Amino acid sequence: MRPTLPLTLLALSLSACANAPIQAGAPAAKAPTTQEVIDASTAADWRPLDPVNTVYLQLPSGMVVIELAPEFAPEHTANIRTLVKGRYFDGLSVNRSQDNFVVQWGDPAGDELALRRPLGEARATLPAEFSRAADGLDFHALPDPDGWAPQTGFVNGFAAARDPKAGKAWLAHCYGTVGAGRAMEPDSSNGSELYVVTGQSPRQLDLNITTVGRVVVGMERLSVLPRGSGPLGFYTDASQRVPILAVRLASEIEPDQRAQIEVMRTGTPTWDAYVESRRNRSDEWYLHPAGHIDVCNLSVPVRPIPKPAAAG
């Protein structure tokens, strides 16, 4: 039931970097394109993932890299670390795939408590962490209005929302946002059941459930999973479940075996230029620049860590 496979980092797909190359030396007569912003970025515009907040989810199809958000869900992310270190997830499965909504993984025993795998040293219930105090966050607001919240923006790579009057902030449910499934009671989640958004941003979930992180690389290993034919997209046949081979924290892995990736910082002038390149596309193909961007239309760029340049 619980394979103790060595965690091999399979080929990571960095689709965010797969844009068409721009011809070098072409005059920049107009606002830079996304690719031009990325090409002009410096090392300081990128950050590594913190190994203690990075989770590797190994599926038969390859690796998914998840970044935890302890700033928003300290209790849940701590519990997820405990679950991972206890090898709770190894040998469990993806049990649900609902089209245009979520993919969910955890214990296939579901509500059959007697059959469920013990949580080990992890806690069975946690306080709901649907929002937090807005103070103390490095919230970088977007220039455009949002219909679901008074403000949206990014906090250290995470799509977020803020209500200045109420003094609250929370993660926005966007494509790739990871949350902790719960039952009817607000405090019924513990991080052992996790879901990821695979469709149109279900912002109605905001402030109704605890979000714990985001998928950085490998969304396509989750988003293509066959949709379940049961209610809510649960697989009706155990054979349809996708096995979870192993889940590890990056901090449990030797540094040279970790995913050698970095992500764009979201509070810099380069980030602002990136946002603007998405608000008003200057690529030749676009005739009508939108003049708007939704927080859930912004993917934080990811790239392989560049090799150090040789001394000249």
Next chain:
Amino acid sequence: MRPTLPLTLLALSLSACANAPIQAGAPAAKAPTTQEVIDASTAADWRPLDPVNTVYLQLPSGMVVIELAPEFAPEHTANIRTLVKGRYFDGLSVNRSQDNFVVQWGDPAGDELALRRPLGEARATLPAEFSRAADGLDFHALPDPDGWAPQTGFVNGFAAARDPKAGKAWLAHCYGTVGAGRAMEPDSSNGSELYVVTGQSPRQLDLNITTVGRVVVGMERLSVLPRGSGPLGFYTDASQRVPILAVRLASEIEPDQRAQIEVMRTGTPTWDAYVESRRNRSDEWYLHPAGHIDVCNLSVPVRPIPKPAAAG
């Protein structure tokens, strides 16, 4: 290359109807849930699909039902009908699947014009149909603001946007919206290359490309297709392409062989109640009603055509 398979209507998945049943006779102490709205609807709240505007796309995994939007793209939808009747699509393939963006199908020869299948009686180029006059449309506006357009709403089942000052309307790029791929020139599309949105609503495409319809049933047969590893999600290996077995207009099929489905009308009090049930979820699970809905978060309900009740 061109199979002439009889078009068998495989089991259609009507996931929009798969909500949990509500206990009959329970008192409605609060605003009705989505399921309660659907349960309380009458026959007049539903409409059939027009067979001349309904396209059946048969993939190895089953059927996709697409509704064309001649009100928004009369030239393109007419050309698509001509292409379908000429059996242009039969034996072509799905050639592109880009995560969180689109799946695209048509001639795998792509830009290699000499290798492309002839269009038969269809036209090679058409005028761009990126928007149309707002006048003359049964536009049913949503109550909430939209960041991408002055107004959003529905026109006979289609998610749409409107600019009253400019007197223009267009289809919104939502999950399931179908459009006609184009090259750099605005008038370079003809409906032989089609794409469907499979991720977060890419509204930046609005007003930049011609939209021709929407997927009514079978999105999950397109959304799960493996992502292509080439630029823009194109499959790099011909063996990865998914064959299109056949494409037919419903009007080409005997009535009893057509998909026996109907869709909710989008300009009725029942539709307004449905929208409200999505704006403010009254399901017990929700603690925080959003008080907002985005045009791309509303799926138009689909159901099997009910059997006529026996006379009493």
